[in-house]
Amino acid sequence: MQSFIIFVIVLGFISPCLCTRLNVGTKGSNNSVMDNGAIGDGKSDDTQAFATTWSNVCKKGGILVIPEEKSFLVTKLHFSGPCPGKIHIQFDGQIVAPPKETWKSGESLISIENLKGLTIDGNGQGGADGDGSTWWQCSDCQRPGIFHFHNCQDLSVSNIKITNSPRNHISINKCSGATFSHIFIDSPQTSPNTDGIDISFSSNILIEDSNIKSGDDCIAINGGSSIINATRVTCGPGHGISVGSLGKVRADDQVSDVYVRNCTFIGTSNGGRIKTTPGGSGYAKRITFEDIILDNVKNPIIIDQRYNKYLELDTDVSISDVTYRGFDGTCEGNTAIDLDCSPDGCHNIILDQINIESNQPGKKLSVICNNAYGTATNTNPTVSCLLS
Numbered sequence: 183m184q185s186f187i188i189f190v191i192v193l194g195f196i197s198p199c200l201c202t203r204l205n206v207g208t209k210g211s212n213n214s215v216m217d218n219g220a221i222g223d224g225k226s227d228d229t230q231a232f233a234t235t236w237s238n239v240c241k242k243g244g245i246l247v248i249p250e251e252k253s254f255l256v257t258k259l260h261f262s263g264p265c266p267g268k269i270h271i272q273f274d275g276q277i278v279a280p281p282k283e284t285w286k287s288g289e290s291l292i293s294i295e296n297l298k299g300l301t302i303d304g305n306g307q308g309g310a311d312g313d314g315s316t317w318w319q320c321s322d323c324q325r326p327g328i329f330h331f332h333n334c335q336d337l338s339v340s341n342i343k344i345t346n347s348p349r350n351h352i353s354i355n356k357c358s359g360a361t362f363s364h365i366f367i368d369s370p371q372t373s374p375n376t377d378g379i380d381i382s383f384s385s386n387i388l389i390e391d392s393n394i395k396s397g398d399d400c401i402a403i404n405g406g407s408s409i410i411n412a413t414r415v416t417c418g419p420g421h422g423i424s425v426g427s428l429g430k431v432r433a434d435d436q437v438s439d440v441y442v443r444n445c446t447f448i449g450t451s452n453g454g455r456i457k458t459t460p461g462g463s464g465y466a467k468r469i470t471f472e473d474i475i476l477d478n479v480k481n482p483i484i485i486d487q488r489y490n491k492y493l494e495l496d497t498d499v500s501i502s503d504v505t506y507r508g509f510d511g512t513c514e515g516n517t518a519i520d521l522d523c524s525p526d527g528c529h530n531i532i533l534d535q536i537n538i539e540s541n542q543p544g545k546k547l548s549v550i551c552n553n554a555y556g557t558a559t560n561t562n563p564t565v566s567c568l569l570s
């Protein structure tokens with residue numbers, strides 16, 4: 183009995199230590215930028231403190247903590263691997279951009295590259311502001327973006343807020359396996375080229391439960407991308423979700439297996455769009471837009487194979503196996519469905535369960551097809567121009 187009591191007492195002492203140990207073992211120790219000299223007053227340059235903290239965390243593992251209720255002015259953050267272990271960034275504070283003159287022109291504010299298994303998680307309040315208004319007026323400036331992810335595998339980014347980018351807010355290039363969830367992006371409708379999320383040469387990317395307001399594409403899916411999903415994303419203002427533009431400057435662009443589901447477009451200029459430029463090659467295939475809610479969208483369903491038609495060339499990016507299913511809501515323009523395909527045609531376009539009405543009572547919406555092959559079922563407005 184006595185030995186049992188001693189056993190219980192000893193266990194009582196040991197187990198908290200065990201738990202703490204285990205916790206440290208799995209999650210790593212905290213490395214706050216504050217412990218490496220960051221000031222966090224939004225005015226002092228904290229770039230070096232972040233570089234030091236990153237270098238420690240990359241070498242030894244652990245959590246890089248950007249603490250809440252502080253703002254950090256940086257000229258450039260470069261979180262670059264490879265690192266021996268998986269890194270976690272606790273993104274609770276705010277990164278603020280430097281004045282335009284000290285921002286390295288053309289370079290993203292935060293570059294994250296060559297990493298495997300990186301997790302970035304915030305408290306929903308932290309993130310980055312690009313102070314874009316100082317850039318938007320300047321049309322010949324090389325305007326930079328905010329987050330740039332390059333060569334990442336098995337990436338997870340959640341609960342962060344990105345505002346007022348000079349250019350795109352997030353770009354994802356050469357990444358495979360990434361989930362972005364609860365991302366909040368906010369730039370004014372009038373800000374030029376402020377794409378929400380740009381994806382290129384990447385695969386297995388999921389964007390979910392996010393809200394994107396911007397002056398350009400909500401999400402743009404560019405060449406070299408496959409298995410790209412957007413689920414429960416609300417877009418608007420902005421230009422909607424776009425595959426492309428593909429084939430620019432005679433590029434060979436390939437995009438396949440895109441699934442846009444349960445997304446909402448509010449006051450956007452497009453809903454589900456595929457755009458290609460004459461003269462390019464490659465394909466856009468197996469693209470699905472499904473269960474979409476429209477609220478005053480100008481071009482809800484649009485395929486545009488004459489995008490930026492600056493050259494009269496006879497090659498084209500081919501478009502096939504495109505499904506628009508379950509669209510419901512209002513159109514602000516004249517044309518609910520616009521399928522403007524090149525002479526080679528778009529093939530196997532499926533329109534199903536579409537109910538799009540004008541936002542002006544009684545106004546009839548039009549449907550345009552050029553060289554579009556496929557089938558339409560249960561659509562309002564009626565689609566009778568598809569070729570079979």
Ligand SMILES: *[C@@H]1O[C@H](CO)[C@@H](O)[C@H](O)[C@H]1NC(C)=O
Nearest residue numbers: 211212245247249250272274
């Ligand atoms: C590590 O940082 C996180 C996020 O700021 C905090 O919630 C947690 O309490 C910290 N852990 C330790 C051991 O300081």
Ligand SMILES: *[C@@H]1O[C@H](CO)[C@@H](O)[C@H](O)[C@H]1NC(C)=O
Nearest residue numbers: 360386387388409410411441
């Ligand atoms: C995307 O959706 C497709 C079709 O439902 C699914 O097979 C695939 O696993 C999803 N991929 C990601 C990365 O979410």
Ligand SMILES: *[C@@H]1O[C@H](CO)[C@@H](O)[C@H](O)[C@H]1NC(C)=O
Nearest residue numbers: 412413414443444445472473
């Ligand atoms: C889409 O929304 C419907 C209705 O709210 C829900 O039943 C379904 O599970 C959702 N699907 C996804 C993939 O979010």
